[in-house]
Each structure stands twice: as C-alpha cells, then as structure tokens.
Amino acid sequence: MALINVQSSEFPLIRKNRNIYVDKTDYFYRLIRAGGCSSSTFFLARPRRFGKSLMISTLKAIFQGKRELFEGLAISKEDYDWQSWPVLHFDMSTTTGETLERFHLRFQDHVAAELARFEGIQLDAPPEINFARALRQLQEQGKQAVVLIDEYDAPICHTLNKPELCERIRAELANFYAVLKANQAAIRFAMITGISKFASMAVFSGLNNIVDLTYDPAYATMLGYTQEELETNFAEHLDRRAQEMGLSKADFMAGLAHWFNGYRFSGDSEESVYNPIAIARTLSSSKRVFSAQWSTTGRPSTLTTFLRRNELLEMDFDQPLMASPAELETPSQLAALSPIVVLYQTGYLTIKGYDATYDNYILGVPDEEIRRDLNAFLCELAIPDDAQRSRLNAHLRYAHRDLFLRADLPDFYAKCHYGATEERIQEYNYQRLLQAFFLARGFEPIAEAGQSSGKRADLVVKLPDFIYLFEFKTDGTTAQEALQQIKDRGYTTPYLHDGRPLVIVGLSFHKGKRELQSIAYEDLPAQK
DSSP states (O other): OOOOOOSOOOHHHHHHTTOOOOOOHHHHHHHHHHHHHHTOEEEEEOOTTSSHHHHHHHHHHHHTTOGGGGTTSGGGGSOOOOOOOOEEEEEGGGGOOSSHHHHHHHHHHHHHHHHTTSTTOOOSSOHHHHHHHHHHHHHHTTOOEEEEEESTTHHHHHTTTSHHHHHHHHHHHHHHHHHHHHTGGGEEEEEEEESOSTTHHHHTTTOTTEEEOTTOGGGTTSSSBOHHHHHHHSHHHHHHHHHHTTOOHHHHHHHHHHHHEEEOOOTTOOOOEEOHHHHHHHHTOOOSSOOOOSGGGOOOHHHHHHGGGSOOTTOOTTSOEEEOHHHHHOOOOGGGOOHHHHHHHTTSSEEEEEETTTTEEEEEOOSHHHHHHHHHHHHHHHOOOHHHHHHHHHTTSGGGHHIIIIIIHHHHHHTOOOOTTGGGOOHHHHHHHHHHHHHHTTOOOEEGGGSOTTSSOSEEEEOSSOEEEEEEEOSSOOHHHHHHHHHHTTTTGGGTTSSSOEEEEEEEEETTTTEEEEEEEEEEOOOO
C-alpha cells in the first residue's frame, strides 16, 4: 500500500518516496503548451494548504527536465521534449516581516540566494535590479528562464493590520514583479500563486500579459481532489479507515464528503473538490471520528488581521451569500474590502452557483470543517476570553444546565464584543451569537428565521441527551413572558415525542444597556 504524503510539498521527494501523488500533470502540460505559444505569465489564487506549492515544485521538476520522476504520469504520455531550462523559484512566504527592515533583509537574502545559483550574476543592487540582470544575462547566453513565484502576496497579507507598512511592501513587490513585463522575451514560462486576488491588481497593474486561471472552468479542479481522483488514488486507505472507524464504506464516504468536499472555483463548473490536506490528514489519522484538519493548521493571517476590524455578527453563514464578479475578482482598495470577499479569498466561503439574472456568484461555506471553524472564529471575536468559552463548553451537558443557564449565559453576553455597530444590536444578534456557539461544537441549531414565522422558538438545539428551545426578547417582554410564549404557541409540539427531555428558555435583553436582563427556564419531561 503506497504511503500518504502529509508533510512535504516537494514533488521529487514524494515521487522518490513512492508516496501517493494525485496526477495533475495533464493540466500542467496544457499550460506549458499555451505558455510556449505566447510567453504568457499565469496567475492562480487558491486557499492556503491547497496544493499550490506542490504544483510549483512539480512545474520546476518538469522544466528541469527530470523525466524519470514522471514515469507513468499523464505528461509522460505526451510529446513533451523534456528540455532543461534555467528555473528561478521564489517562495515569498519566506520573506514576511513585522517591520520594513525585516522584510527588506529577508526579501533581499531570498532573491540573492536564488540568483546566486547562476554563475556571474551581480548581486550588489536591489532585488528587482538583480532579477532583471539575471534574466538578461541568461537571455544573452541563449537561454530563456522559467519563473515560478509561490505565495506572491504573503508579505502583503501578513501586514494588512499595518496599512502604511503594507503599502510600502506592496510598492516594493510591484517593482520586483514589474520585471516580468519588461523582460517578457527572456521568459519561457511564468507561474504566480497566492491566496488572494485583492493585492494582485495593484501589484501586477503593469503586467498586461497575465493569464488569470483563478475562475477559469478549464482549471477549476487543477488543485484539490475530485471524487474520482479520491476513489482512484486512495482506494485502499478509504477501505482501511472505514473499517477503523466502524462505518460502512457508504457511510464513511458520505461523512468524508460532508466534512471536506465542497470547494468550487468557477461559476461555470459544477464539480467540487476535496481539500487535499484534510484528506491526507484524515486518512493518516487513527481517530474514530471525523474532525477538523485544514483549520487546525492555523487560520490565514489575512483572516485574523483583517476581519477583526469588521462586523460579522449579522452574517448567517448557513444562508446563501451574494457577491458580484467585480467584488471577487478586482476589488480596488484594501480598506473597502467586504468581509465576504476576505472570507472567500481565504477559503471560508466558496462558489455554490451563479445567478445570471443579477450577475452574482452565490457563495456558501464549503464543508462541515469550515462551518465549525468559522463559527468558532466568530465566537472568539465576540468572546475573547478562552477560559470563559471553555466553561461554557464544560457546563453544556445536562447535568450542569443550572450553571450553564444561570451563570454562564449572563457572563457570556455581558462580556460580548458586538463590533462597530453596537447601536444596531437587535434580537437576532443575540440569537446569532448563541447559534454560532452551538454550531462551532458540531450541534445543529435550528433558527426560527429559517422556519415558518411564529411556528417555532427562536433557536432550537438538539443535544445528545436533551433539547433546548430558546426565545429571545428585546422589546421589554420579560423572560417569564417569553417562556410562556413557548408554551402558548405550541413551540414544543414537534419535540414532545422525540424521547429526549426538553428545556425551554426565555431570555430578555435590555435594549439600551445591551445586556441579558433576565432568564427563565423550565424542564419538560420526555413523553412516550
């Protein structure tokens, strides 16, 4: 049984170790042929840990003529000539810095180290001049260069919370990337990757020959695993993990899809892909349950630095969200970025469809892993106290429901940071935050907004041993009156014969003070 690669994004190492490699070289061959006709520079944006670095490493091996590494892969069956080209590979994720001086040092060292591999290149000038010299010198030697730039936007995304520093770094990178346009004749092929497009328009403004693959339906599944690729390449591991988890093959595959399959990168492509790192980590795990994999490798710095300045509380991630192609593809100013755009660029939303009538992408959360992490992030923004969130979780069990309702919930709302629009806080906002708390823990709360009006409590949460029904009030209605409304309007009726006891809860908030004013609850035994 071939081993699964979990850590390395180095194509030669994966092949030499005989690890599983999901063959994407047919896509790369098509790009190389297209680039050879027009000396094009290609650009691709995808979320972090989605296979971009492995793609760059594979392209590097192709252009270095390492034919032996591609035996049996799609490109080996084509008429590629396996000529060796000088490859300039820049990994910009190694050049991030908290200050301009630190960025300068890392950027200059990285570029110099890459160019020093070629004899006679002068390295006594700024990076963009050294880069241009290298391209021209190689051209004078009768050699066109291949330029591979991975994570082009890493230094920019790393400093989004420092606008002045971010702009200065962006300007310096723009000078460096402008070398690509000025030396097109010296370049055989160029590929640039990143997680975002919101920096690309400013950084690449002078690069008029760039071919953007980000939303191209022909390359929508170039990264990530399709259902067919998953079943073909990991068949033995899928059988093994299903058995280890005590699931039928059908149930295991359904769970895997629910947790990790849902990314779409084109409005014109119906096929979704699995998150590749999530698949590798899940199939290499010994856990008997599905759990977060991609999100546990760390949230993107773009998300954590930018979205802390935005209001997310009123967004319902379980409902379709809309964004125009212009918003997603060519956002102008960083300060004008909407939370929806940032969530999409960082992989927390994906394309679910396209509304041709209004020329809008329909966006949604890709999978269960992201849904939980997104709601956990929302809770962290609103409730920064880790210990408090841990207490809420610990007391959630029925045995501690008095502590959860009498102590934890008032403290939960008292310490809540609602954001810049606190004067607009309404009943839904209090409901949304508690809903996010339950969603982050894998429960399935049902919001009244998604049901027939007046037919269900504001929030229904089914836990393993009991069911909560919450009614929220901000109009001066007391918690006891909210509790009585649950009874009078028959909100409990759909759950009386569920077999689990019910806990009905009324919550009354003071509109002016924005705090939980009173709480009332009652246990209803399960009925047979």
